[in-house]
Amino acid sequence: MKPVANGSDLPVLLPIRLPALPASEFGDRLVAFFASRRAFVAIVVLAASSVAAAAAADAPMRPGIFETVLKWAPLIGTGFLFNLAISVASMMVGTLAGVLLGLGQISLLRPVRAISWVATQFFRNSPWLVLLFFAMFLLPFEIRIGGFVVSLPAWFKAIIGLALPVMANVAEIVRGGINSVPVGQWESAESLAFSRMQTLWRIILPQAVKRMIPPWMNLYAILTMATTLISVVGIQDAMTLTRGALVAEARTELYLPFYSLLLLYFFAYCYPIARLTQRLERRYAVKL
Amino acid sequence: MTHELGEPVVVIDRIEKRFGALVVLKDISLTVRRGECVCIIGPSGSGKSTLLRAINALVPVSKGSIKVDGIEVNDPDLDKLALRRKVGIVFQQYNLFPHRTALENVMMAPLHVLKQQKADVEERAKRLLAKVRLSEKQDTYPGELSGGQQQRVAIARSLAMSPTVMLFDEVTAALDPETKKEVLFAIRELAAEGMTCILVTHEMGFAAEVADHIYFTDGGMIVEHGPPGEFFKNARHERTRAFLDQVL
Numbered sequence: 001m002k003p004v005a006n007g008s009d010l011p012v013l014l015p016i017r018l019p020a021l022p023a024s025e026f027g028d029r030l031v032a033f034f035a036s037r038r039a040f041v042a043i044v045v046l047a048a049s050s051v052a053a054a055a056a057a058d059a060p061m062r063p064g065i066f067e068t069v070l071k072w073a074p075l076i077g078t079g080f081l082f083n084l085a086i087s088v089a090s091m092m093v094g095t096l097a098g099v100l101l102g103l104g105q106i107s108l109l110r111p112v113r114a115i116s117w118v119a120t121q122f123f124r125n126s127p128w129l130v131l132l133f134f135a136m137f138l139l140p141f142e143i144r145i146g147g148f149v150v151s152l153p154a155w156f157k158a159i160i161g162l163a164l165p166v167m168a169n170v171a172e173i174v175r176g177g178i179n180s181v182p183v184g185q186w187e188s189a190e191s192l193a194f195s196r197m198q199t200l201w202r203i204i205l206p207q208a209v210k211r212m213i214p215p216w217m218n219l220y221a222i223l224t225m226a227t228t229l230i231s232v233v234g235i236q237d238a239m240t241l242t243r244g245a246l247v248a249e250a251r252t253e254l255y256l257p258f259y260s261l262l263l264l265y266f267f268a269y270c271y272p273i274a275r276l277t278q279r280l281e282r283r284y285a286v287k288l
Numbered sequence: 289m290t291h292e293l294g295e296p297v298v299v300i301d302r303i304e305k306r307f308g309a310l311v312v313l314k315d316i317s318l319t320v321r322r323g324e325c326v327c328i329i330g331p332s333g334s335g336k337s338t339l340l341r342a343i344n345a346l347v348p349v350s351k352g353s354i355k356v357d358g359i360e361v362n363d364p365d366l367d368k369l370a371l372r373r374k375v376g377i378v379f380q381q382y383n384l385f386p387h388r389t390a391l392e393n394v395m396m397a398p399l400h401v402l403k404q405q406k407a408d409v410e411e412r413a414k415r416l417l418a419k420v421r422l423s424e425k426q427d428t429y430p431g432e433l434s435g436g437q438q439q440r441v442a443i444a445r446s447l448a449m450s451p452t453v454m455l456f457d458e459v460t461a462a463l464d465p466e467t468k469k470e471v472l473f474a475i476r477e478l479a480a481e482g483m484t485c486i487l488v489t490h491e492m493g494f495a496a497e498v499a500d501h502i503y504f505t506d507g508g509m510i511v512e513h514g515p516p517g518e519f520f521k522n523a524r525h526e527r528t529r530a531f532l533d534q535v536l
Contacts, residue, residue, distance in 0.1 A: 192446070
């Protein structure tokens with residue numbers, strides 16, 4: 001296809017006009033802009049205006065772009081809720097396994113320590129998508145427990161697939177949190193005849209958990225965004241539904257508004273988490 | 289001090305501690321009797337702290353024997369719980385539990401380790417805080433206490449386990465002169481009541497006043513020891529005299 005310079009009715013092909021600024025000054029402004037808190041407002045405005053701009057360029061016979069987006073928004077919204085459900089389930093499974101793995105790394109038993117370390121390193125340094133495929137195709141579609149046949153649906157396997165990297169990252173957060181508590185705490189607990197388990201449970205973990213919460217929340221936000229990966233392995237999530245809607249509408253001018261809508265869903269959910277994480281980080285940074 | 293001394297409580301017999309090729313403690317023997325207050329002095333890196341930590345098995349020794357109230361410490365089958373109920377230790381850096389109040393710090397070990405009744409533990413903890421003159425601070429978190437106050441809570445916390453021997457590891461080294469006094473006062477009272485104490489300290493004046501016996505260590509060995517009057521007036525050893533000239 002030949003690129004159309006002007007007079008195109010496709011918004012995606014219209015040339016972008018940059019303000020006539022010297023290159024360096026423009027760059028500085030751009031950086032300053034994205035560093036500012038106004039970026040949030042701007043992204044919302046940008047998404048909304050892209051919908052409006054596309055609506056303006058719309059042909060008279062078809063329904064307006066804004067209406068079309070509104071029509072599909074609830075369906076894509078349910079898909080998004082499914083993504084959230086997957087993210088919560090993966091986070092729970094990953095956190096549970098990760099805490100065990102993290103504690104395993106500080107075990108007094110050398111084999112436990114070694115296995116935990118290897119597992120953590122392996123799953124932490126693997127691409128999430130590959131781990132997802134790994135879980136999808138290596139887990140059986142049904143398992144036999146005694147006389148019962150339990151089928152493993154795709155969404156279940158996806159939860160496991162996403163929980164694997166979460167587990168490894170949680171393990172590192174737990175290990176790091178525990179190691180951040182001064183050794184003097186272990187020493188004084190030991191000299192007061194606390195057992196190792198008691199020391200961990202009553203003295204070390206209560207102090208360490210505070211420091212684990214911000215990175216844990218950060219990880220959760222990353223996981224939520226990564227749940228769209230499951231669309232690649234054929235699970236109907238928000239991403240799949242967006243694509244389906246676009247295929248059904250078969251109008252190229254809808255691409256930008258539809259994907260903007262999807263981005264908005266995620267942004268509206270993840271951005272508050274990121275702000276809260278920052279606040280907690282600042283608060284816990286001062287106190288021991 | 290004027291009280292009667294009882295039978296030997298801590299008997300250290302020719303212990304040695306090595307970290308790889310480095311010898312930290314060499315052929316150290318000393319005996320502490322019930323009610324006695326012993327001070328260990330000496331230059332930094334002479335192994336004083338290691339010696340103290342060896343007594344409650346925080347640092348395992350390589351050779352020799354340490355007996356605390358009949359329990360052999362240098363034993364692979366050592367019952368650490370039994371040993372640590374007998375030995376309290378206070379550290380230079382206080383090491384209070386920052387997520388618990390002063391009172392809770394004192395209560396934790398009797399409550400969770402000795403599994404004593406909560407009401408009894410609380411009553412005793414309050415008495416101990418009163419003893420170190422911190423009753424009004426019982427609900428304060430360690431982060432809001434001064435160094436001297438934290439150190440006194442740490443002393444009360446150790447006493448809550450009703451130990452036979454108290455170890456003090458340079459407990460005033462991190463304190464300013466004012467708050468130092470409060471802590472030394474608490475230790476002096478304890479010694480006067482007949483608590484068996486072993487102190488590692490740089491406070492020569494305090495050592496001279498409170499100790500029944502003084503040990504001078506250098507290079508991981510006991511160079512010289514004796515009652516304070518004799519020790520400070522006529523040190524026999526060249527190294528002891530050089531050290532005392534520097535610090536006095």
